[in-house]
Amino acid sequence: MRVADLSIKNYRGVRNGHLRFKSHVVLVGGNNTGKTTVIEALTLLLGRDRLIRDLTEHDFFGSDPQPADRMHLVATITDFDGEDPNAHPDWFRDGRAVPKWWDEKTGMVNATQTNASWRLCCQIGVQAYFDRPSLTVEVVRYFHDHDELIDPFDEDTPVGVPPKLIQQFGFFLVRASRTWDRVLSWGSELFRRTLQAAAAQPSGAILAQRDRLRAPERAIEDDPHIAPLINSVNDEVARCIAGSPKLTLRVTNTDSRSVLDAVSPHYTVGAGMSVPAARQGSGLISLQGLFLLLELGRLRSEAGEGFTMALEEPELHLPPATQQQLVLRVQALSSQTFITTHSPTIAAMADPTSVLMLRNVDGTLTAAPFLTEKLANNAASWQRKFYQHSRAEVIDALMHATVLIPEGRSDHLLLKTILRPLMLRQEWDGEHAYSFGLDVGVVPTEDAKVLEIARDFLRIHPRVCCLVDGDREGHRYSRELLDLNQPVITVLRWPDGYEIEDVIGWILQADVTSIVGLSSDIPALDGADLAGVISHMKAKKCDVVLYEAVAEVISENQACRERASELFQAMTSACTGVASARYVMINQVWIFQP
């Protein structure tokens, strides 16, 4: 079984949202777009009760729910073996779900199967409302029979989803805020469940520990430091109570339950002393916890039970290689996974059609797959380079509020190389180049496919900007981009006759003496003037050594640094549609004003 789609109404930052899922989903999006909201919505729908957090007014969109306002979630569950409702009596019968049919192509749910490719599905709904008189949020989870209005709190009495089915579905969640140090002990439900499924109580060892604690070799009360006190207590007791009981001091309550409760996980490295988990680095602990969870997943899938795992930010505490290994293991062992991440590395390794780019515009949440379908064998070479080889960089750029598509790789490289030392040198106030780095993600465009990439990105990103040269081609690109008739596209163009190298020239011009510093790294530029530097840069596109040398020169010189800063700040403004002294809109195109 897996979740085929999810619709969200009035939940947290989402007024309205609809998402469709494949088997191994990776949710990518800026902060506050709703990655966690999606995971928490799935938890409300499919999680066991103890996974579900108490809801408050803040869980409703707008935080001020009126009596008639409902939070409303619906998930479509599909992938029932054999596609026959009668083969799944636990799910489909009177008192349980009504069978429905899911059209994978359109995402529509139908009442009857009129097309053989439609898959058997059922829908689970959750509604909640804020009950003003009691100041509590009432929640129900039920089988969602139809899309007509169902109000479980007013007129209707829907059919609840029994815990048995929730258990069968097997939804497990690892939140971003993890408390792993208690996971490997009997206090943790996960541990007990895994133990139950995978092994047996280590009863022999526990009983041996109990007996040892009952009759310790060196009893505490016999220690000469404490013995006088104990003895006088015993004497007092003997005076008052016949058959005087004797005081002894024991570790734990000396029954097996207390021994289990007292067990605390430790880790030993090499021949060293074992150290309690709470004092270990978070990486080791979270890894152990995850592996325990995966072990449970393995056992469940062996037993033919469902195992769906939602994992928030697997990159936490772990080095990149481990992150990747972990994600692969999770995906291999689960019938379905939901992973949220801020890590382009993780997003880039997943199936690109399963990577969902979330966007939230005024409460409307949408999710589009990074690619709608896998790259065909005959895909153009720029597509392979851009979407496969540079995927991590592309996804990285898409994680920004604005994505900027320059004409070529060299623009991407040059902008990034110059920005980096500027950000390192930024001071508490004055220079604002860093906002470019935070707000604008630049992609490594291949083969000047500005138009093609912009068209692709419109599907997945709310704010797409393009940056073109001030030549004939650049004019043509700007025309074609504007012809796309998409108000979300912002076009930036260098002034006529300018390419990015000329703009760098403009920065260096702030203090031409600065270019003297270039010759130490680039002997060819020994004695070159500004024009020479510019033409050298144009001849040596994507030369990292050259770019870094230029970047260093700029960052070392205050006048140049200020200009560069001004450029980045102006670009950030133009990208968000704000005019500045350096950017003016002419015929719908933002033109840089050197």
Next chain:
Amino acid sequence: MTITVFSGGAGCGKTYQLMYKLAETIAATPPKAGQKVLALTFMHGARRRLDEQLAAVPGLARRYECTTLDSFASRIVRRWQSLAIQLGARVPAETEYDDMVAVAAILLANREVVLWVKTSFPILVLDEAQDLTRSRLAIVQSLATELTSLIAADEFQCLEPALRPNPAWEWLKEQKDHIALDKPLRTSVSALLDAASALRSGLRIQTGRGFSISCTPKPPMAGGFLNTYIAGLKGRGLAVITPTFKNYSDSVVAWTSTRSNARGLGPYPIKWEQSETRMVEEALAAITLPNNATPAQARHALSAVGDIALSRDLMTWFDRLARTRNAPVITKEALEERIQIICANRRRFQPPLARGIKAMSVHGAKNREFENVVVLWPAAVTGDDDQKRRLLYNAITRAKSECLVLVQLQKHLNEPPFA
């Protein structure tokens, strides 16, 4: 799927046989985990009695769901709403019972819906099948294609003239596994048995020990007669049964309830078992509500309602409206509908008061039994001869020990159903 039919007159043990067969069936093929027996009835009173009988079936151990056909139909429609809409049906309101049944019949014509029911309910038990209207019958027939069905019926106990010839009977009598029961078990009073069989055959009925007929034209006379009779019962159970409430019967019951007769016997308070519609009418008459009232106004108006249980249920409803809707208003129509639903539910869940003497319609007496029965037979009983025989049959066969018939018009004694 198999269909087993039990038929036979009142008191022949149809229900008993039904339960016996059910015990046999579940012993042979025990229901799987989560599965139950589905028992359908018509009225809520009957549901309660069937529920009690099912509770006593050995091996069943409460693995049954006893519900009225109409609630079952409304559940099917509610859950399969999207299929109903796809099939072009309109989804009726909760109180449109007949429409609801019709849509459920359309839905259950689909095998997937029947299988969905069967997965939970492999066995169907249905008593009084002669009362099935065409669309209710269609529901049962669809269920019977897949569910093991145990059905009891007596064509002669059908009181609905529109159901003649009786469609359910036409279907049931064709079933191969049909057990006709003809040995009366309810009573051994021969006069009662003879009268019943005479009515079935359309013959003149004879009185005798345990069954008598008197002509009492005026309500005070009938009332006085009734008082004497009640006094003689010394507290043994009695039901007053009549084909129509109006005029004569109402007056007789009122007289007995408030007056003593010439011999100083009485008064004996008798309570009418109210029909659902009458309960709703009375409640509505007691409430004066401004148009589009707020919950607070409605709450205030409720103080005039004598029925504490009803006003408590309405309060709960007002409270829920106030909690779950923005600025709710209560219209007369909504209030009426709500009172209807509450009354229907009440009949579903609350047993009628067991104490005291009750008066009821023949319809309300169906399928019940009382130690003693007094039938009030007013001048105006509508229907053809056959219908009148059925009415009287249903009334007198409720008695286990004794039955007294008080007839308003002397001349009726020489007409059907009496002759």
